[in-house]
Amino acid sequence: MNLRVLGCSGSIALDNRTTSFLLDEHVLVDAGTGVGDLTLDELAAIDHIVLTHSHLDHVLGIPLIADSVMQRRLAMTPFRPIQVHGLAETLDALRQHVFNNVIWPDFTRLPHEGRPILELVPFRTGDHLALAGLQIEVLPAWHTVPACGFAVDTPSGLWVFTGDTGPNPALWERLRGRPIAQLVIETAFNDDERALAEISRHLSPSMLAAELLHLDVDSDTSIAITHVKPGEMAAVTGQLAALDLPLPVFALTRGERYRF
Ligand SMILES: [Zn+2]
Numbered sequence: 001m002n003l004r005v006l007g008c009s010g011s012i013a014l015d016n017r018t019t020s021f022l023l024d025e026h027v028l029v030d031a032g033t034g035v036g037d038l039t040l041d042e043l044a045a046i047d048h049i050v051l052t053h054s055h056l057d058h059v060l061g062i063p064l065i066a067d068s069v070m071q072r073r074l075a076m077t078p079f080r081p082i083q084v085h086g087l088a089e090t091l092d093a094l095r096q097h098v099f100n101n102v103i104w105p106d107f108t109r110l111p112h113e114g115r116p117i118l119e120l121v122p123f124r125t126g127d128h129l130a131l132a133g134l135q136i137e138v139l140p141a142w143h144t145v146p147a148c149g150f151a152v153d154t155p156s157g158l159w160v161f162t163g164d165t166g167p168n169p170a171l172w173e174r175l176r177g178r179p180i181a182q183l184v185i186e187t188a189f190n191d192d193e194r195a196l197a198e199i200s201r202h203l204s205p206s207m208l209a210a211e212l213l214h215l216d217v218d219s220d221t222s223i224a225i226t227h228v229k230p231g232e233m234a235a236v237t238g239q240l241a242a243l244d245l246p247l248p249v250f251a252l253t254r255g256e257r258y259r260f
């Protein structure tokens with residue numbers, strides 16, 4: 001599986017893009033501002049968008065992708081809508097708060113009621129999705145809104161993305177004993193803001209260290225942090241370096257490509 005890191009920041013600024021990962025050519029994991037780095041052809045090739053949760057930094061690309069690629073997708077034969085997969089609560093939030101004909105036109109009914117460009121497809125935590133040749137398991141997450149993570153089967157082991165989450169014992173339970181090629185885990189705040197991380201159900205470096213104790217220390221899993229706020233990378237990496245982490249950790253960078 002080919003992975004493109006389109007966005008891995010907690011917010012925006014020059015060279016910072018919010019969460020989005022492209023798996024091979026046809027599956028997008030979250031639709032943050034990173035999608036703006038794709039060409040129109042690359043955007044039009046996206047058949048599936050899988051969402052971790054409803055927060056703006058993860059969904060704001062969806063209405064704009066629909067608008068950008070609608071004519072190109074309509075010209076494809078056979079026509080297929082872009083399927084947007086998420087928890088029922090996530091999809092309800094999109095219907096109510098984005099595709100409500102106020103914030104944006106309802107692309108789940110456009111350009112034609114029976115032939116829309118977007119199709120919303122609910123999943124549940126624990127489901128196994130088969131999308132464009134990829135096997136994707138929906139993992140538990142613990143956040144301020146219903147949320148999930150994903151594990152994708154690859155020949156090298158699982159590619160795991162935690163999504164936005166605070167401490168997540170259910171995740172470690174699910175992953176126990178399974179080979180993980182890469183774990184992408186959020187570290188949204190630095191430890192000076194740990195109280196804020198706890199309230200907003202994110203992680204800080206010391207909280208990350210506690211989470212990583214659940215992994216096998218002999219594992220050769222590559223562990224990458226994501227969702228660091230712009231301007232806080234030096235504080236976060238400095239605090240991580242001062243901790244006695246059970247496994248090495250590095251910060252994901254926008255534009256990176258991996259093959260698993
Ligand atoms: Zn969030």
Ligand SMILES: [Zn+2]
Nearest residue numbers: 055057058164
């Ligand atoms: Zn987020």
